[in-house]
Amino acid sequence: MKLPTTFLTACMVLSFPGSLALIQTAMADEAQTPAPSLTPWSERALLQPVLSTDYAGRLDRDKLMELISAGDHLFNARFTSLDGVGRPMATQAIVPTKRKRAPRSGFSRTAGLDANACASCHNVPVSGGAGDFSANVFVSEGFQHADFDTVDPQFSNERNTNHLFGAGLVELLAREMSRDLQAIRTQALMEARSTGKPLSVVLNSKGIHFGTLSVMPDGRVDPEGIEGVDHDLVIRPFTHKGVMTSLRQFTINALNQHHGMQAVERFGPRWTGENDHDEDGVENEIGIGDVSALVAWQASLAPPFPTQPDDIDWQAAASAGQKHFTEAGCVDCHKLYLPLESLDFADPGPLDAAGTLRTGEGSDAIYDLQLLDWASQLERDENGDVMVPLFGDLKRHVIADQQLSALGNELLSQRFVERNVFMTSELWGVASTAPYGHRGDMTTLSEVIHAHGGAARTSRDAWQAMSNRQQSELIAWLKTLAIEP
Known part of the structure; x- marks a missing residue:
């Protein structure tokens, strides 16, 4: 009998009652790992491991900047086989999975390896940005059965690279929204049990509606009314489909898939019983501290703030265009901002x-994003909450229909998300990240607006009904949402 992935993932947790001890052992080993003896002409990219024990607790600005600098090096480093690039006997799968036989070559445009560096794909307009069509990746269902070698859309989906600017704020918003939704569920269960009557509650957080939840006095939960989020009420804000919970999870997955660089916390002894799970001859390739450094660098990337054009005509057109954007109902999903209570970024989350x-399984650290220079540009609302100008809602929506299918034409479902359902794209930085669409096959903003169907059909039709001048003005406003170096 084939077990569902959710059961397999749960079993990974339940089958290792001593897993915390294994983590502590891994951290001790990490601290004792000597720095490699390198010549100035070494072909290694990893100069020395980042020790997580050096960056625990609430970091002051100096320590935070030091960790960010280490993450910057790792993100832009071009990993080599001496570092552990390659996974000859392991697949790209999220759950550590062995191959039956080694592949014929190290690099592959299908299941990876497909890049030497994180910045190989995230580079438009600068490191940490989006990717051109030529940097597209092919993703499978992603858990275990990922040893495929075809670009046939029945077996893999082609995806364009998203930018990472403002990613720390996005994850903090997702954590707070998950907390809010789960608190509503907990309160509803308590009330149903105390009254002995079924109860239906509305799921709202930060002004975003996630449907309804019905609960029974005996603790049963009916999730059928939930909209735009998984039934566990955890917002997963990363990737086009909204299936990655955190920068840490995204980083570990990407290191393995794209580079064959395997993180100890997933591919080491804790889960696999091995120090060299991929059998490439390099043990403990990416330590806990290395992942933390990469997370800190991504979380610290400045959010793209709206720019002010020098051209007076552009200023006037953009001002009118923002009004058209609102009147067309685009703000129903592309919220101008979401409120954030705290800038404390805990890692692990x-x-x-x-x-x-x-949290509680490693060298817990807190990165206060308030310490970063760009934080002073963030406005606050009347409650003192940070106004995060992401132009999104961190919710999944049906984005295609029978007449407009370009944004829902994938054949392979991912993580139980329907093929025509995608995360609302945050529009901050959109002027700097062409091409558009989840395949990156639309060259202009006008094209991708025209392709909106499903839940966005009404707004798309309003766009179609605009005059040429009004459409131009709306584009003029979108072109002010740029990533500045």
Whole structure:
């Protein structure tokens, strides 16, 4: 009998009652790992491991900048086989999975390896940005059966690279929204049990509606009314489909898939019983501290703030265009901002699944994003909450229909998300990240607006009904949402 992935993932947690001890052992080994003896002409990219024990607790600005600098090096480093590039006997799968035989070559445009560096794909307009069509990747269902070698759309989906600017703020918003939704569920269960009557509650967080939840006095939960989020009420804000919970999870997955660089916290002894799971001859390739450094660098990337054009005519057109954007109902999904209570970024975070460290399982650290120079540009609302100008809602929506299918033409479902359902794209930085669409096959903003169907059909029709001048003005406003170096 084939077990569902959710059961397999849960078993990964339940089958290792001593897993915390294994993590502590891994951290001790990490601290004792000597720095490699390198010549100035070494072909290694990893100069020395980042020790997680050096960056625990609430970091002051100097320590935070030091960790960010280490992450910058790792993100832009071009990994080599001496570092552990390649996974000859392991697949790209999220759950550590062995191959039956080694592949014929190291690099592959299908299941990877497909890049030497994170910045190989995230580079438009600068490191940490989006990717051109030529940097597209092919993703499978992603858990275990990922040893494929075809670009046939029945077996893999082609995806364009998203930018990472403002990613720390996005994850913090997702954590707070998950907390809010789960608190509503908890309160409803308590009330149903105390009254002995079924109860239906509305799921709202930060002004975003996620449907309804019905609960029974005996503790049963009916999730059928939930909209735009998984039934566990955890917002997963990363990737086009909204299936990655955190930067840490995203980083560990990407290191393995794209580079064959395997993180100890997932591919080491804790889950696999091995120090060299991929059998490439390099043990403990990416340590806990290395992942933390990469997370800190991504979380610290400045959000793209709206720019002010020098051209007076452009200023006037953009001002009118923002009004058209609102009147067309685009703000129903592309919210101008979402409120954020705290800028404290805890790493590891509280919501990840097995194979990614969580709060209390490693050298817990807090990165206060308020310490970063760009934080002073963030406005606050009347409640003192930070106004995060992401132009999104961190919710999944049906984005295609029978007449407009270009944004829902995938054949392979991912993580139980329907093929025509995608995460609302945050529009901050959109002027700097062409091409558009999840395949990156639309060259202009006008094209991708025209392709909106499903839940966005009404707004798309309003766009179609605009005059040429009004459409131009709306584009003029979108072109002010740029990533500045």
